[in-house]
Amino acid sequence: MTETLDLVVITGMSGAGKTVAMQSFEDLGYFCVDNMPPALLPKFWELVKESGKVTKIALVIDLRSHAFYDEIIDMLANIENTVFVTTKIVFLDATDAELVSRYKETRRSHPLAMDGRLMDGIKKERELLTELRNRAQMIVDTTDLSPRQLREKLFVAFKSSSHPTFHIEVMSFGFKYGLPIDADIVMDVRFLPNPYYIPEFRNETGLDQAVYEYVMDQPAAEQFYNQFYKMLASIMPAYQKEGKTSVTIAIGCTGGQHRSVAFAERIGKAFGTEYAVDITHRDINKRKATVNRS
Known part of the structure; x- marks a missing residue:
């Protein structure tokens, strides 16, 4: 050694x-x-x-x-x-x-x-x-x-710079599969139009550029993102001050494949410039035989 x-x-x-x-x-x-x-x-x-x-x-x-x-x-x-x-x-x-x-x-x-x-x-x-x-x-x-x-x-x-003592987990999920029990903050983006009803987007996810752009181009999307990010950025230092080592932010839509995935990616990458961030998509590969309205 x-x-x-x-x-x-x-x-x-x-x-x-x-x-x-x-x-x-x-x-x-x-x-x-x-x-x-x-x-x-x-x-x-x-x-x-x-x-x-x-x-x-x-x-x-x-x-x-x-x-x-x-x-x-x-x-x-x-x-x-x-x-x-x-x-x-x-x-x-x-x-x-x-x-x-x-x-x-x-x-x-x-x-x-x-x-x-x-x-x-x-x-x-x-x-x-x-x-x-x-x-x-x-x-x-x-x-x-x-x-x-x-x-x-x-x-x-x-503490050393090689091991951050505080990190953020950003997760997308589908409400139809239940709330994530380990979430500290939960946000619902089902108020946005659902890409599921666009035939060419139905079998794609928020990781696909066309779906991501469709979600972010909605009139309410940019305003929501700015307000949500501003709120999160203002409270992260308070979580650190209280001694928390991680915060899990869960963003949900109906099926966890389109809208929530797109916003989890954007929020996670924005915080990644300042914090250690992990982005996960809990339900991105779940497609029930029943109607999937993500």
Whole structure:
């Protein structure tokens, strides 16, 4: 394996936000492993090197594995001395009072205080994690951070231009086949004349230039497109600010083959100049034996 492996070790106090951090790294394109026993790591590295496909890995390490703690420290020392691995340790912390509050709220037991006081477990964990904290290149105090704010902080620190953290899915569909359940925004273009009733267009789709032009040449089409695109463009930054990694825009007509396909193509290509965009046509190849009024 000639390409350098980017390894992030996520560790820190129990209750400080490691689950949110792991989910954030998954959205950043990292292959995430939660609490792998150190004894399995050598085999894991061999598989990674042999595959050559995984270049970004995030390992979550905490004291649920306290029985292996000494092995974890040795493992990190060995990794940091490996030529093909670039390692960064992210340590998540919070005040004792905040950790107690979070445990009380979730009614969970601290992994080091199963038979004792919560504060005893927190104190013991701090002592055991001192060396890991001292090794960390990034320490994040999550006391006053919401999950979304923690996510934003990690995105700023680790996102790369090669892996966009926000993308848009534009989908065409036919109402006769049901609404797409994963859509965030649904728009109906059945108010436009139906190309199905033009004999030469009946068996074509919105991907065919003649059908596309027919749809877009309708008097209401241009006004609708401009208003719809303007509305979408104004709200995409708000979706990003709220921490969403994707938005699915579904555009429907009767059969999902003509009008909706044409508009999905136009909207998708327009947003493709600024965002990562995928365009799909869910029902473009469905033609029922019954009347198909797309």
